[in-house]
Amino acid sequence: MKKLSVLLIVVSLMVVFSFNVMAQDYAEEITIYNSGGLEHDPATAKDIERFEKEYGVTVNVVEVPWQYQIDKLTTVFSSKSSQVDAFVGSYFMLTNFAMPKWLEPIPFTEEEEKRFSPGVLAASTYKGVTYGAPRMMKDTQLYYRTDLLKEAGLEVPKTWDDLVKVAKALTKDTDGDGNIDQYGFGYLGADKLGFTFRTFLYQSGGEMFDESLNPVFNSSAGVKALTFMSDLVNKHKVTPKGIISMGEGNVGDLFISGKLASVASVPPLHERILSSDLKDKASIALAPSGDVTNTTYLDGNVIFVSSFSKKKDTAIAFAKFMSNYQSSLHELVVEGNNSPNPHVFSDPEVTEKFPEKWVKVLEESVKDVKAENYPFYLQVEQTLRQEIQNALNGTKTPEKALDDAAKAIDELYSNVLGI
Amino acid sequence: MLKKLFDKHFHYWIILPSIFLLAFVVVYPTFNLFYTSLFMKNGQLGITRFVGLQNYQKLLFEDSKFWPYLAHTFIYVGSAVTISLILGLIISNILNKAIKFRGALRTMMLLPWMIPLVLTGITWRWIMQDIYGAFNAILMQLGIIDQSIAWLTEANSAMASVITADFWANTPFVTIILLAGLQSIPDQLYEAANVDGANGWQKFWHITLPLLKPSIFVALVMRTLFAIRALDIVYALTGGGPGSSTEVLASYIYNLGRRWLRMGYGSAVGVILLLITIMLVFLFMYILKPESVKE
Numbered sequence: 001m002k003k004l005s006v007l008l009i010v011v012s013l014m015v016v017f018s019f020n021v022m023a024q025d026y027a028e029e030i031t032i033y034n035s036g037g038l039e040h041d042p043a044t045a046k047d048i049e050r051f052e053k054e055y056g057v058t059v060n061v062v063e064v065p066w067q068y069q070i071d072k073l074t075t076v077f078s079s080k081s082s083q084v085d086a087f088v089g090s091y092f093m094l095t096n097f098a099m100p101k102w103l104e105p106i107p108f109t110e111e112e113e114k115r116f117s118p119g120v121l122a123a124s125t126y127k128g129v130t131y132g133a134p135r136m137m138k139d140t141q142l143y144y145r146t147d148l149l150k151e152a153g154l155e156v157p158k159t160w161d162d163l164v165k166v167a168k169a170l171t172k173d174t175d176g177d178g179n180i181d182q183y184g185f186g187y188l189g190a191d192k193l194g195f196t197f198r199t200f201l202y203q204s205g206g207e208m209f210d211e212s213l214n215p216v217f218n219s220s221a222g223v224k225a226l227t228f229m230s231d232l233v234n235k236h237k238v239t240p241k242g243i244i245s246m247g248e249g250n251v252g253d254l255f256i257s258g259k260l261a262s263v264a265s266v267p268p269l270h271e272r273i274l275s276s277d278l279k280d281k282a283s284i285a286l287a288p289s290g291d292v293t294n295t296t297y298l299d300g301n302v303i304f305v306s307s308f309s310k311k312k313d314t315a316i317a318f319a320k321f322m323s324n325y326q327s328s329l330h331e332l333v334v335e336g337n338n339s340p341n342p343h344v345f346s347d348p349e350v351t352e353k354f355p356e357k358w359v360k361v362l363e364e365s366v367k368d369v370k371a372e373n374y375p376f377y378l379q380v381e382q383t384l385r386q387e388i389q390n391a392l393n394g395t396k397t398p399e400k401a402l403d404d405a406a407k408a409i410d411e412l413y414s415n416v417l418g419i
Numbered sequence: 420m421l422k423k424l425f426d427k428h429f430h431y432w433i434i435l436p437s438i439f440l441l442a443f444v445v446v447y448p449t450f451n452l453f454y455t456s457l458f459m460k461n462g463q464l465g466i467t468r469f470v471g472l473q474n475y476q477k478l479l480f481e482d483s484k485f486w487p488y489l490a491h492t493f494i495y496v497g498s499a500v501t502i503s504l505i506l507g508l509i510i511s512n513i514l515n516k517a518i519k520f521r522g523a524l525r526t527m528m529l530l531p532w533m534i535p536l537v538l539t540g541i542t543w544r545w546i547m548q549d550i551y552g553a554f555n556a557i558l559m560q561l562g563i564i565d566q567s568i569a570w571l572t573e574a575n576s577a578m579a580s581v582i583t584a585d586f587w588a589n590t591p592f593v594t595i596i597l598l599a600g601l602q603s604i605p606d607q608l609y610e611a612a613n614v615d616g617a618n619g620w621q622k623f624w625h626i627t628l629p630l631l632k633p634s635i636f637v638a639l640v641m642r643t644l645f646a647i648r649a650l651d652i653v654y655a656l657t658g659g660g661p662g663s664s665t666e667v668l669a670s671y672i673y674n675l676g677r678r679w680l681r682m683g684y685g686s687a688v689g690v691i692l693l694l695i696t697i698m699l700v701f702l703f704m705y706i707l708k709p710e711s712v713k714e
Contacts, residue, residue: 075677078463100463179567190658191658245548245569245657246548257551386660386661386662390661393573416464
C-alpha cells in the first residue's frame with residue numbers, strides 16, 4: 001500500500017511536471033499579420049480564439065490589407081525584425097519570402113501531410129521544403145444562373161467551345177435600348193488578371209516557367225489562352241470590356257446583380273449567392289475544360305512562420321493548428337472558402353449547409369489545382385497584368401503582349417538573379 | 420569666457436536648433452537618397468554593391484519604362500494642376516463675392532479635399548465603370564452617348580479619369596489659397612477702377628490677377644509638389660493600367676523601392692524626380708514671382 005502511494009505521488013508529480021514543461025514550451029503571446037480585417041474573416045477569428053483557449057497563448061493580430069501585405073512584410077523581414085511571428089498569407093508569396101530565407105519550415109509529419117490535396121501541398125513547398133500550412137483555397141469554378149440556362153434550353157458548358165455558345169445565347173439587350181444589359185460570361189480582371197490567365201494557360205496545357213525559370217507562358221498554349229480571354233471581350237462580345245478593371249468583388253457584384261449570366265470565379269462567391277436573391281437561381285460547376293485539362297490556378301490562404309521569430313515553436317504550433325481538420329472545416333462552413341483538406345467534404349456540417357452538387361464540385365475541383373513557385377511574384381504579376389491588359393484592349397496582339405512580358409521577365413531574372 | 424562666446428554669437432545659438440532640425444528632416448534624407456542611388460541595393464536578395472553612376476546610366480539610357488513614365492507624369496501633373504488652377508480661380512472669385520449662403524458654399528467646396536485620396540480613387544473607379552458607373556449613366560441620360568464607354572480600359576480615357584479625379588479632389592486646396600489672396604486685395608482699388616469706368620474683365624486683368632500672383636505662385640508650387648509625388652489616386656483608380664498607360668514616376672519609385680526593394684535604383688529615380696521638381700519650382704519662380712523677389 002505504501003509502495004503504491006509513493007508510486008502514485010511520483011506519477012502525479014511527473015504529470016504535473018510534464019504539463020508545466022508543455023506550458024513553458026509555448027510563449028505567452030505571439031503576433032501574427034492577417035490578410036485583411038478579422039471582421040471579414042470570421043472563421044480565422046474563431047480559430048484564433050480556439051487556439052488561444054487550447055494553448056493558453058495570446059495571439060496579437062495585426063490586420064493588413066491584402067494588397068499591401070507583401071510590401072509590409074518585405075519591409076519587416078528585410079530589417080530582420082522579429083515583430084511578426086507568423087502571418088496568414090497567400091500561396092503566391094511563398095517564393096518571395098522563402099528565397100531570401102525569411103520563412104521557417106513547417107515540420108509536418110507524413111500523416112499530417114496526407115491531409116492535404118497534393119496540388120496544395122506542392123504550392124506550399126519550396127525546393128523540397130514545406131514552408132506553408134494550407135488553410136483554405138480559392139480555385140476557379142463556373143458560377144451560373146440555372147434559371148437563365150433552363151429558360152434558354154441550354155446545358156452547363158463543359159468546354160471552352162460550349163462556354164462561348166452558351167455565353168452568346170445569354171448575352172442580351174433586355175430592354176431594347178441598344179445596350180447589353182446581361183452579359184453571358186465574366187472572369188476576374190484588374191489585379192486578378194494574372195490569376196485568370198494562369199487558369200486558362202494551365203487548361204491549354206501551358207506553364208508559366210520551365211525548370212530553369214525561363215518564362216514559357218508565351219508558348220502556343222499561352223497565346224491560345226490569352227486569345228480566348230481577348231475573344232470573349234472583343235470578338236464574341238459576351239464579356240464586358242470593363243472587366244479589365246474589375247476585381248473579384250466587382251465581378252461578384254455583377255453576377256449577384258444579374259448583369260452576368262455566368263462567371264468564372266472563386267469561393268466564397270457561393271457564400272454570397274446563398275445569402276442573396278439568387279439562392280435558388282444559381283449553381284456551380286467545374287470550370288470548363290480547355291484543350292488539355294480543367295486544371296485551375298490555386299490561390300488562397302496559407303500560414304507562414306517567420307524565420308526571425310523568437311517564438312518559433314509557438315508560431316509553428318499556431319500554423320499547424322490553423323490548418324487542421326477543424327480549421328479547414330470552419331473556413332468552408334463559416335466563410336465558404338474551399339478546403340485544402342478533402343476529408344472535410346463528407347463532414348455533416350458541410351453536407352447540411354451546401355447543396356449536394358456544390359459539395360461534389362468543390363471536392364472535385366480541389367483535386368486539380370496548380371500553382372507554380374517563382375521569385376519576384378509582384379514584378380512578374382505586374383508585368384504580366386500590364387501586357388494582358390494591352391492584349392485585351394487591343395493595343396497589342398496576344399502573341400506580342402506575351403512575348404513582351406516574357407522578355408521583360410527574362411530581363412528581370414537575368415539582371416537581378418543572374419539566371 | 421563661455422558667456423562671452425555665447426553673447427558674441429548669440430544669433431547663431433538661436434538658430435542652431437532649427438539648423439539641427441532641418442539637417443535631420445531635409446539634409447540627411449536628401450543626402451541619403453543620393454548616396455543610396457550610387458549602390459545596387461536589393462533588399463530581397465540582401466545584396467548591396469557600390470556601382471557609382473551606373474544606376475543613372477541605366478535609368479536614362481537603357482530603362483524602357485523611365486521615359487514613358489516621365490511623359491505620363493508631365494501629362495498628369497500638367498493637366499491636373501492647370502485645370503485645378505483655372506477652376507480654383509473661377510470658384511474663388513465666385514466665393515469672394517457677396518452671394519447668398521457663401522459660408523455654407525465655402526464649407527461644401529472643401530468636402531472633396533477632406534476625403535482621403537485613396538477613397539477618392541476608389542470612388543472614381545466606381546463612377547467611371549462601364550456597366551454600373553454613374554458617369555456613363557449621366558451622359559446617356561443627357562443624350563451625349565448612346566453606348567456605355569469603358570473609360571478605364573483605354574489608355575487615354577484612363578489617364579483622363581485619373582486627371583479628373585485629381586483635380587476634383589485638389590481644386591478646393593487651390594481655391595482656399597486664392598480666396599485668401601483675393602481677400603487681401605484692397606477694395607479701394609476696385610472702387611477707383613469703377614470710377615475710371617473699367618469693366619469686369621479689365622478689373623480682373625489689371626487688378627486681381629497681378630495682385631493675386633503671389634497666391635497663384637504658392638498654389639502652383641504646392642499643387643505641383645503634391646501632384647508630382649502623388650500615388651494614391653493612380654493606384655486606387657487604375658493601378659497604373661491599362662497596360663502601363665497611367666504609371667507615373669511616383670508609382671515607379673514606390674514599386675522599385677517599397678515593393679521590390681530595389682532601393683538603389685529606386686533612389687536614382689527619386690533623385691531625378693527631385694531635380695525635376697526643383698527645376699519646375701525655379702521655373703515658376705522665374706515666371707510668377709514679383710520682380711523685387713527675383714532680384
